[in-house]
Amino acid sequence: MIRLNPTAVFCVDRDEYYRRLDDTDSGEEEALLRWCRYVLGGLRLELKKIDRLLDFDYLRTAILQPTIKELRRKAVLGPHEETVLLKSLQHVPLQKQDVAGAIPSIGEVQLPRIISGLRDSRYLLPTIEGGRKYMLDITRNPLFREVLKKLDENGFLPIKGEL
Numbered sequence: 001m002i003r004l005n006p007t008a009v010f011c012v013d014r015d016e017y018y019r020r021l022d023d024t025d026s027g028e029e030e031a032l033l034r035w036c037r038y039v040l041g042g043l044r045l046e047l048k049k050i051d052r053l054l055d056f057d058y059l060r061t062a063i064l065q066p067t068i069k070e071l072r073r074k075a076v077l078g079p080h081e082e083t084v085l086l087k088s089l090q091h092v093p094l095q096k097q098d099v100a101g102a103i104p105s106i107g108e109v110q111l112p113r114i115i116s117g118l119r120d121s122r123y124l125l126p127t128i129e130g131g132r133k134y135m136l137d138i139t140r141n142p143l144f145r146e147v148l149k150k151l152d153e154n155g156f157l158p159i160k161g162e163l
Contacts (some may be wrong), residue, residue: 010042012158049156060089062154064136067146076142080106080114085123085136093133094124 010017024035052058065086072082083102084094091098096111103111115134118124125137138147151157 006039006043010039053156063147063150064089064138067138067143067150070146070150071142080110081118081123084114084118088124088134088136093127093135095133 020035020038023031025031053063068077068082068085068089071077072079077085080103084099087099087102088094096115099111099115103114106114115124119126119134122137122140123143124134127133127135136143138144148157
C-alpha cells in the first residue's frame with residue numbers, strides 16, 4: 001500500500017500554499033474551487049512521481065545506473081564493482097553466472113571475490129541468508145546519498161540540492 005502525505009506534497013513552496021489557503025478565507029465558491037484544484041493538482045503530481053518510481057525501467061535508467069556510474073567517476077567503486085552492480089540491475093536476483101562474461105579480464109576465482117566484497121560492503125544483499133543470489137542494496141552504503149541526490153535532481157524530493 002502506498003501512503004501519500006499531503007503535507008509533503010505542499011512543503012516544496014510553503015508561501016504558495018499559504019497564499020492559496022488565505023484565498024479561501026473569503027468563503028467565495030470560486031476561491032474554494034481554486035483551492036480544490038490546487039490541492040488535487042499537487043496530489044496528482046505526486047501520484048505521477050510515485051508511478052514513475054514504481055516503473056523499474058525508469059528507476060534503473062534515470063536513477064540507479066547514473067548513481068552507480070557517478071560513484072565510479074568519484075572512484076568510490078572500481079570498474080569491476082561498477083560492472084557487477086550494473087548487472088545487478090539487469091538480473092534480479094543476480095548470480096555469478098550473470099556477470100561471468102561481462103568482465104573477460106578476470107579469472108574464475110576473482111569474480112566470487114568481487115561479489116563477496118560487494119556483499120561485505122553492503123552493496124549487494126543476499127536474497128536469502130547465506131544464499132548466492134543477490135540484489136542491489138542502496139540503504140547502507142554510499143549509494144544511498146547518491147540516490148537521494150539523483151532523486152532530487154529529477155524532482156522527486158523537496159530538498160533542491162541541499163545534500
